[in-house]
Amino acid sequence: MTNRSHILGLPEIHRGSAGETITKPDGTRVRYCLFDEYEVHYNELPAGVRQAWHHHEQVEEAICVTDGQVTLHWIDDGGGQQATTLDRGDLVRLGTAPHTLENQSTSTAQFVVVKTVPSGGGHRETFLTDKFLDNPPGSPS
Secondary structure, three states: OOOHHHHOOOOOOOOOOOOEEEEOOOOOEEEEEEOOOEEEEEEEEOOOOEOOOEOOOOOEEEEEEEEOEEEEEEEOOOOOEEEEEEEOOOEEEEOOOOEEEEOOOOOOEEEEEEEEOOOOOOOHHHHHHOOOOOOOOOOOO
């Protein structure tokens, strides 16, 4: 089914109860919102949980921590394991390296993941310039 508001250029609002929500075997709670061009999902990673190691061959993934701390583990080009702690507000752009996220704290961490299939790049200028100010009828001048 096609979402008509998106065709018309209207906002497409996905409330907290929208999308598919699952709890993975490790306890991570994930709410998925899947679109034709990208996927956004909200994650709650319980204290003491490490997600399964995985990688992506075609998908570009960016993660933004919105609450708490997570430790990102990845395998570098030489085959060695690396790790860094990501705090609230940190954003990481993941490549194709195998990686996992772990919550080493005592409280639930939250983060948002944006996934897209790259089309060859070249859109940076569009992201920087595609904003136009409007003055809708009845709004203050």
